[in-house]
Amino acid sequence: xxxxxxxxxxxxxxxxxxxxxxxxxxxxxxxxxxxxxxxxxxxxxxxxxxxxxxxxxxxxxxxxxxxxxxxxxxxxxxxxxxxxxxxxxxxxxxxxxxxxxxxxxxxxxxxx
Amino acid sequence: xxxxxxxxxxxxxxxxxxxxxxxxxxxxxxxxxxxxxxxxxxxxxxxxxxxxxxxxxxxxxxxxxxxxxxxxxxxxxxxxxxxxxxxxxxxxxxxxxxxxxxxxxxxxxxxxxxx
Numbered sequence: 001x002x003x004x005x006x007x008x009x010x011x012x013x014x015x016x017x018x019x020x021x022x023x024x025x026x027x028x029x030x031x032x033x034x035x036x037x038x039x040x041x042x043x044x045x046x047x048x049x050x051x052x053x054x055x056x057x058x059x060x061x062x063x064x065x066x067x068x069x070x071x072x073x074x075x076x077x078x079x080x081x082x083x084x085x086x087x088x089x090x091x092x093x094x095x096x097x098x099x100x101x102x103x104x105x106x107x108x109x110x111x112x
Numbered sequence: 113x114x115x116x117x118x119x120x121x122x123x124x125x126x127x128x129x130x131x132x133x134x135x136x137x138x139x140x141x142x143x144x145x146x147x148x149x150x151x152x153x154x155x156x157x158x159x160x161x162x163x164x165x166x167x168x169x170x171x172x173x174x175x176x177x178x179x180x181x182x183x184x185x186x187x188x189x190x191x192x193x194x195x196x197x198x199x200x201x202x203x204x205x206x207x208x209x210x211x212x213x214x215x216x217x218x219x220x221x222x223x224x225x226x227x
Binding site for chain 2 (some may be wrong): 004006009034036041042043044045046049089098099100101102103104105
């Protein structure tokens with residue numbers, strides 16, 4: 001039972017354009033959401049997060065949007081750069097002493 | 113400030129053997145989580161340790177066990193290895209304080225191959 005879903009295994013975007021990565025979750029108890037980025041041969045690194053009390057969080061080129069009623073969140077990268085090419089994992093947790101659940105990831109390729 | 117380090121980076125074992133993977137947490141962190149990442153999948157939660165006690169476990173059999181030491185370093189032990197145990201094993205440390213345990217800092221992982 002996959003509680004965090006990323007239905008697009010891969011995404012290809014031109015440099016300078018917007019990248020939109022989507023994520024859906026099934027567990028309504030989740031109230032904290034995170035995005036991680038992973039390069040080959042490295043561990044995932046934290047990118048940006050959002051609490052369920054917000055619907056948007058911005059950090060430079062990265063913005064995460066949360067739609068609680070739809071149990072959907074998205075990561076926007078504007079403008080996309082070739083260095084953004086990586087696998088992006090959506091993750092969710094409850095703000096307690098609880099585990100972080102990851103989605104299967106979306107591989108983003110930014111074409112120069 | 114040192115990051116999360118894992119050893120070894122690569123390991124080859126045969127079915128039925130036992131393996132121990134090691135992790136040193138980032139300085140100042142008190143919690144360690146272990147994840148298994150199979151090819152093409154996201155990290156799957158194995159278990160978490162806080163103050164040397166198991167503090168949550170995913171859907172993994174008892175032959176997956178762990179330890180956290182007073183210096184917050186950790187081990188993952190897997191007994192009776194099976195072919196499906198072949199995966200990247202990721203250790204992540206974090207600071208659990210108050211009601212939040214948010215940002216995980218990952219090591220580069222140990223790639224385990226079971227033949």
